[in-house]
Amino acid sequence: MKTQLELARAGTVSAAMQSAASAERVPVSQVVAELAAGRAVLPANPAHTALAPGIVGRAFRTKVNANIGRSTERSDDETELAKLKVALAAGADCVMDLSVGPNLASLRKAMLAQCAAPFGTVPIYEAVSRTGGAVEAFDPEVLFSVIAEQAEQGVDFMTLHGGILKAHVPLALKRLAGIVSRGGAILAAWMMEHRQENPLYTRFDEVLAVCQAHDVTISLGDGLRPGCQADASDEAQFAELDTLGELVARCRARGVQVMVEGPGHVPFGQIQMNVERATRVCAGAPFYVLGPVVTDVAPGYDHITSCIGATAAAYYGAALLCYVTPAEHLGLPTEKEVHEGLMAYRIAAHAADVARNLPGARDWDDAMTRARIKFDWDGQFKLALDGDHARKRFRQTSPTFAEALDHCSMCGAEFCAMRTSQKLAQKLSG
């Protein structure tokens, strides 16, 4: 079998490429060119039969990922399947199941059947879950089995922390917050305990063989992403990044699609540098950021602290944004929080697309403005990112549209600037 990368290099147009091109409203030749150059990925495992393929890359609409999944202490399959529905309804472009605990394959099977969006996992979570859940029991052999099984099952992309090396660990342990990536922490503990190099690095060729065979897109995890403002852009982070750049080249050499994960927690003013450096070191591979969170002081509002960073990241070069919910740093998100996280991140993604003049992006804003100046409330709610929410809020103050035909209750009729402005324009043109 050939991966989408190999097909694109050969100039072959796949059904997935056609579908992505039509979703993006671009010529398929652009999809082929971006894939062939490695600047975009089209995560589409043929075994994921429910998939409607979507493309992730800088030339296209900025995408949003939603993380769901049960922890060892909270939630169950039914709840997480409900969250999957909420995430897709709220416009998630891809979904990752981060579940840990028993019977992950059956939950994943149900999710894959219901998920038309590209579906991702972090196989080390299942590997640790299978060996009893204790970090100390982590077994690389189990991890390689899990990767193969998940690839067969239809997972479209996998986070693999191949870039954290033994030499990086002491750099990270000097930090204020240490290692905050679950996968990174597990691998670091194993490397130090066994005095061996990261198996995902030393046996990366095995990983590549599996991913090539099933066209699984590798999302190179940043196990040493900073977990607070103080740790951002440090030696540990950039040492791992250099290794990720090396792995990108190895993925491409094997025809495996690859994207790269980025921080984390980063002060607003360091985001441009981070995105540009990652893009350079990783030779233009699509950059997939978590947030970044731009201040650590607002637990309960981390969908906001991070969507600020996500907008900047997407403007400066990220292609995929991993949402953060209001529950971040406090607990596992509820369905409502999944929805809120997606709204914040769809704002970030779209605002970045408008800012970078992505063709057609501002049309949505302009249509909203046209409805707004006509006081066409119904039209505004139909166009709105979250029409139900906006309609409900509007009705709370203005129970009927009739009383708001040429103004709203915020300023009142006499003080409505748009009303005054429009009357003036009519008068001057009449």
Next chain:
Amino acid sequence: MKTQLELARAGTVSAAMQSAASAERVPVSQVVAELAAGRAVLPANPAHTALAPGIVGRAFRTKVNANIGRSTERSDDETELAKLKVALAAGADCVMDLSVGPNLASLRKAMLAQCAAPFGTVPIYEAVSRTGGAVEAFDPEVLFSVIAEQAEQGVDFMTLHGGILKAHVPLALKRLAGIVSRGGAILAAWMMEHRQENPLYTRFDEVLAVCQAHDVTISLGDGLRPGCQADASDEAQFAELDTLGELVARCRARGVQVMVEGPGHVPFGQIQMNVERATRVCAGAPFYVLGPVVTDVAPGYDHITSCIGATAAAYYGAALLCYVTPAEHLGLPTEKEVHEGLMAYRIAAHAADVARNLPGARDWDDAMTRARIKFDWDGQFKLALDGDHARKRFRQTSPTFAEALDHCSMCGAEFCAMRTSQKLAQKLSG
């Protein structure tokens, strides 16, 4: 009487300057220098006896303003006084009363008595309210009376739209959204109707005399701020900005403190240019932005769409951020929405201060990180921007602290990266 600007120029240290310096934890000489250069303002009308003065300028902590006030159709004095309390409790650095309708002086008197933060108004709202509320009845004489009365009453700063000129109006009416500033629309309609220039411009010396006598800080309003992405950075906006630059010089020549208001709705990628241009044209006068909103498609979430822009604006040079609530574009905000707006904007202001390395700004984040890595939940909630909110959310998933002594329910104990990382650090150092 001398204004704080005149005092600073004379090298006189006022009580207000002392108080501002101690609030900012900077030497008072820095406060004096910034004020004397016009790069900061200290809005402190001596008649506002309840005031605890605060300084607005680039050398200091980024400040947040909360707009409250009744419209002609909604709310009442009691509700708006309740919102004032909410705004101050949520950390508003200054408050503007945008009320319209009858009996504004008595509401303002009550607000001034209860408001320790600098208090601002938009006098044209009261002027129009007094002449019956119809824009057509706007009378410049009434406006000048209102300015004088409000100055006597103790208003610390006033938005005055002196920069919108007759020649600018046709430029703005060509736009998709036209004029969206209430003050701007009223003045534009009056200028076109009477074929006369903006009285706030032609009689600016009268304004200056009043503001000098009462040390009212002028906030030069941007009557032609863009109201949608499509209209940002256009000829109308920048024509008005040039006039504002001229008025800044006239304020300074008369010893009147002045800041400048900015857009509005601006694509993320144009914010740096906008802030830098305004700062240049207005010779470093403190820049006071509304938002900016970075996409028009998300009514109901405009505290988010705009705090993204506000973070960028503050990072690139704005000194004061006017909050936007989730009710923006839909209705008058409730108390809860006033709180939500302030939380979003305090995040924006602080994130910008961290990013621009304002001395001491990151200490708050670092303290939070130290509490976080110790799993000191109580400590985190005490430090949090909104501790009650964070505590409530945490307890929803983890009813007791006891079960979260070394992990939280988001990942569970076995998968807690911080727990693994810390055990590893202890092991390696032990």
